[in-house]
Amino acid sequence: MDDLLSSTPISSVDYWNEKLHLTMQTNGSLPAVGGQAPDFCLTNNELKNVTLATYTGKRKILNILPSLDVPSCVAWTRKLNHEKVDLENTILLTISADLPFSQRQFCAAQGLHAMETLSTFRSTFAVDYGVQIIDGALAGLMVQAVVVIDEQNNVIYTQIAMELADELDCESIIAVLKPLNSISSDLPDAPMIQPNNRRESFRINTITSVRTLCYCKIELAAPKKNSPAAYKQAYALATNKIYEKLKSQRHSISAIIPDFVSANVMQLNLRDISSSGCSILNHDHEFSYFLSPSTVYKNCTIHMPDGDEIKVSFKIMLQHRVESHHIVGFNEIIGVEFTNMTQAVESTISYYVREIERQRIALLSEEV
Numbered sequence: 001m002d003d004l005l006s007s008t009p010i011s012s013v014d015y016w017n018e019k020l021h022l023t024m025q026t027n028g029s030l031p032a033v034g035g036q037a038p039d040f041c042l043t044n045n046e047l048k049n050v051t052l053a054t055y056t057g058k059r060k061i062l063n064i065l066p067s068l069d070v071p072s073c074v075a076w077t078r079k080l081n082h083e084k085v086d087l088e089n090t091i092l093l094t095i096s097a098d099l100p101f102s103q104r105q106f107c108a109a110q111g112l113h114a115m116e117t118l119s120t121f122r123s124t125f126a127v128d129y130g131v132q133i134i135d136g137a138l139a140g141l142m143v144q145a146v147v148v149i150d151e152q153n154n155v156i157y158t159q160i161a162m163e164l165a166d167e168l169d170c171e172s173i174i175a176v177l178k179p180l181n182s183i184s185s186d187l188p189d190a191p192m193i194q195p196n197n198r199r200e201s202f203r204i205n206t207i208t209s210v211r212t213l214c215y216c217k218i219e220l221a222a223p224k225k226n227s228p229a230a231y232k233q234a235y236a237l238a239t240n241k242i243y244e245k246l247k248s249q250r251h252s253i254s255a256i257i258p259d260f261v262s263a264n265v266m267q268l269n270l271r272d273i274s275s276s277g278c279s280i281l282n283h284d285h286e287f288s289y290f291l292s293p294s295t296v297y298k299n300c301t302i303h304m305p306d307g308d309e310i311k312v313s314f315k316i317m318l319q320h321r322v323e324s325h326h327i328v329g330f331n332e333i334i335g336v337e338f339t340n341m342t343q344a345v346e347s348t349i350s351y352y353v354r355e356i357e358r359q360r361i362a363l364l365s366e367e368v
Helices: 002-006 012-018 071-084 100-110 170-182 229-251 285-291 343-367
Strands: 059-064 090-096 115-119 144-149 155-161 215-219 265-273 277-282 296-303 309-322 331-339
Touching: 059 071, 059 170, 071 090, 071 100, 071 115, 071 144, 071 170, 100 115, 144 170, 155 170, 155 309, 170 277, 170 331, 229 265, 229 285, 265 285, 265 343, 277 285, 277 309, 285 309, 285 331, 309 343
Parallel strands: 059 090, 090 115
Antiparallel strands: 059 144, 144 155, 215 265, 215 296, 265 277, 277 331, 296 309, 309 331
């Protein structure tokens, strides 16, 4: 009897629970944010091959999993599938090593019809995307990760879990895609977006709609002796532009710029803001070099209503350029994600987000 009990096979749930805190080593790194996504050839549930070209013109969320048999991956996939529903022109691709037949049965059983499942069973996807587990009992499977790709197949966001117990941040994934919906007109005077209560995200029209201007100040690090020549040149152009702006502002009040005034701080107006990130407007070619995706800035300052200033750190996730505009001539919308946010700072931003919306409602009432 004891021999019979000892040979009882472990259940699938118990097996994966044993692996929850197993750190998994991979063959490489996820594709770099700002670069082109590697092409792939995967198999859908009709046993047909699909590539990046299959989804041309769409934004793609690659939901990468070791297996749809893992309970935590099932829960995560259901959550991501639910949150993705409101995103326009976005397809959710759930990718695992499961056979297409099992993937099709999974979607039917779970009622998940707003996504596509793709199998790696005859693909080099795991190696090409740097997610293949290379040691231990799970070697050959993939770690859990997410890669977000835009319409031009540029990587705009990545996230990875090195343990099955690590929970991916769904809100950050959705947040990097939401700004695209709210700035679809690519114009600074476009209609204001409606409030999104889930993210508490509101559009800030910096021309007429809100009385108090909101902007972000980003300090540029001076180049060092071993800095690349491109950085030195970009820094010189940017600081000269900042100085000329300061000179123009001071000239309007017949003042002289003191020698000690810093000319290495970019000041950029905010387009929208939430507790997880914001969109920033740039109208100067000289600043573009410093606003490329994956760039991280620490100790930046956001000027909020009532003159308050909030210190934040953030990572640039998106750089969307409009080469011509009828007002400013040049326009970039920069999407950023706040990092290392304290609860106090997040609460302060949420308070001012509500203040911005209060001002908007008050202005609309005055127009009636």
